[in-house]
Amino acid sequence: MITSLLIANRGEIACRVIRTARSLGIRTVAVYSEADADALHVREADEAVLIGPAPSAQSYLVGEKILAAAKETGAEAIHPGYGFLSENAAFAQAVIDAGLVWVGPDPASITAMGLKDAAKALMAEAGVPVTPGYMGEDQSVLTLAEEAAKVGYPVLIKAVAGGGGKGMRLVEAQEDFADALASCKREAAASFGNDHVLIEKYIASPRHIEVQVFGDRHGNVVHLFERDCSLQRRHQKVIEEAPAPGMDAATREALCAAAVRAAKAVDYVGAGTIEFIADGSGALDAERIWFMEMNTRLQVEHPVTEEITGVDLVEWQLRIASGEPLPLAQDQLAINGWAMEARLYAEDPARGFLPSIGRLDLLQFGEAPEGMGHGRIETGVVEGGAVSPHYDPMIAKVVAWGEDREEARLTLAGMLEESAVWPVRINASFLVRALHQADFANGDVDTGLIAREGEALAQAPAPSAEVLEAAARALVPASDVAGFRLNAPAARTGWFLLEGEPVEIALGGQGSEAPVGSVLLAEQGAAWRLTPWRRDGAHGGADGSGAILAPMPGKVIDVAVEEGEEVKRGQKLLTLEAMKMEHTLTAPFDGTVAKLNAEAGQQVQVEALLARIDEAEAG
Structure with missing residues (x-):
């Protein structure tokens, strides 16, 4: 070893x-x-x-x-x-x-499967079904257009060295082909240093199904069944599961046997994944499932395979690299239950999935709900750490196992609902909505589902009235809130800033004996900051100290005062731009700008001290 x-x-x-x-x-x-x-x-x-x-x-x-x-x-x-x-x-x-x-696999195996056209030709020779299309050397516009016409529109133009959705264009009609080809070649050249493309028949309701394979140096190759990775956004996987919904035993046997033939064709050693595209317009059928490509490495979604087989795939990698034979034979491998994995990203679905970077002041992962399956978190970050702008913004892979698909789905949803991150934004609410979307819940999924349902899935979450009220009471002194009477309306309301937006909240029950400056709310996989607010625009510290705090992360776009300047209550101090809106911060009382920590163009985090106003002496 x-x-x-x-x-x-x-x-x-x-x-x-x-x-x-x-x-x-x-x-x-x-x-x-x-x-x-x-x-x-x-x-x-x-x-x-x-x-x-x-x-x-x-x-x-x-x-x-x-x-x-x-x-x-x-x-x-x-x-x-x-x-x-x-x-x-x-x-x-x-x-x-x-x-x-x-x-990992031998360099020759990586090379053999590295280019989509060469890999498809090799698979066809090995008896693995491949998608109809053109993979020839002639890259002239005329030849490619003629071959596309032979395949029949719609077609996909794909960079032979591509991956991750780059270097790929869908062409619906012949008149659009030339422009799409030129665009695809430019992107391929820039991304991969290779502008060669292939033409593939476009499958109208595609499902992305892949098979985990493993080979050793003793001539053994096994499969560890299939995964379904059809829920995608812009060709990027969002939620993966194993096994694939609707996969019957006969189709599974044919598909997995084809994957083993593919691995053997390149003398494969170690962990690999054979990716297939299936026609999802009807029931899964081996006659309508075709080879796409091979990933000659461990996949991001490997935990779902581990969960249904009880196998540690990394351990297998290390044992095989040490020269040992495969730990289990094919007839010793079986499917147990169902597993799902969601990719929890630092991104804001409500803002076009823009990456969200910065310090992780709060990092909370949910556990499997009581009475459900079990959960697993794969992460590389900790609370107090940061999401860097230099790398993939994944926070964690949230993995759930259940006795059946429904239990796995609800377990995963429950784990995501109880997850919270601050001030970085995450896509947990988006993932929860995707898990509860009717077609996905029924196992009727294809790679276009998110594109069709995207607006509903990506809408900004909002905290419930109950959570808002409880948080608001923590910000208001008990003496300011009248006693609560059952079946009676709240005696008063208060104004607060929720993510920088003014909201009026009914205050039932009792206020706080020790009110704080702000409260962090977490619900349904989302988090928000709630702070006190005066309707006249003044925004001082909760203790009346005159501290001017940033109500949310944003950019200072204007500073209207100077340090040492005398100001009047309500006078504009500075303007903060956040969430595509401008927010004016004003003096909470008459006084002097004792400290100024802001300048135009500066990016600030929530509750950053921007200025401090010393109150003018009475008289």
Whole structure:
């Protein structure tokens, strides 16, 4: 068995590999960029090596630095995780040439499956069904247009070196082909350094179904059944599950057998995924499922396979890289229950899924609801850490298992509903809505579902009246709230800022004996900040100190006063732009600007001290 392992990656996958390696008694080495100096994977590894500045092109993508780190620390093997250099055949060969163990497939296998056109040709020779289309060398506009016409519109133009939805265009009619081709080639050249494309028949109601395969160096290849990754947004997977809804035994047997043939065709060793596209317009049928591509690495969604098979796929990777045979034969593998995984991202669905970066002042993951299945969190961040602008903004993979699909779905929804992050925005509410969407709940899903339902799924969440009222009472002194009488209306209301927007909230019950300056609300996977507000626009500290605090994260676009200046109650101090709106902050009373911490153009976080007003002496 390998005794020491360097993980050439970061985030949750690095933490995931470290966890299994530790259980096997393997010493672990992390690599990190300057931006990741305090990252969780650095803390969890036995040793860590700085490999460069924050940009991945100067750190995680520089193979020479990773090899130097392995040499420096005496690491015996390198695990690439996924992304970065995981499917780089040249790096894999460099690891081998350096006398290290590469925890992955042979470089020749990576190369064979690296280009979509060559891979499809190879699969066709191996008897694996491939989507009708054109994969030829002639890349002239005329030939490609003629081949598209032969396939029949609509067609997909796909970069042969593409992935992640880049270098792909859907063409509905012949007159649109030339422009789409030119655009696709430009994107492919910029993203992959290769502008060659292939033409594929477009499947109107496609489902993305993939099969986990594993091979060893003793000639054995097995499959670990299928996953359904059809719920996607702009070709990016959102929720994955195993097994696939509607998959009968005969179709599963045919599909998985094709995946094993595909792996054997390239003498595959280690963990790999054969991806298929299925016609979802009717019941799943092996005659309407075709090979798309192979991922020659561990997949992001591998935990759902682990949950239904009871297999630790990382352990298998390490054992096979150590020269051991596969731990289990095909007839020893079986499906138990159902699993789902949701990708929890630092992004704001209500604002076009814009990434949200910054410090994680609150990081709370929900647990499986009582009486349901069980849950699992895969993360690479901790409370007090930060989401960096330099890397993928994934917060965590939230994984749920249940006895059946319904239990897995409700377990996952419950875990997401109880998750909360602040001040970074997350997509938990979006994921919950997707899980409860009628078609998805019924197992009737294709890759276009989110595009069709996107507006309803992405709407901004709002806290319930009950949660708002409870939070508001924590901000108001008990003496300011009249006694609550059953079956009677609230005696008064108060004005507050909810995410910077004025709201009037009924105040029933009792106020607080020790009111605070702000309250953080968390409900249904979302979080909000509630602060006291005076309708005249004054916004001082809760204790009347004259502290002018930012009511939300935003940008200072105007500062109307100077330090030392005398101001009148209600006078404009500065303007903050947040959530596409301008918010004017004014003086809470007559006084002097004793401190000014803001300047135009400055980005500020919620509750940042922007200014302090000293109250004028009476008389």
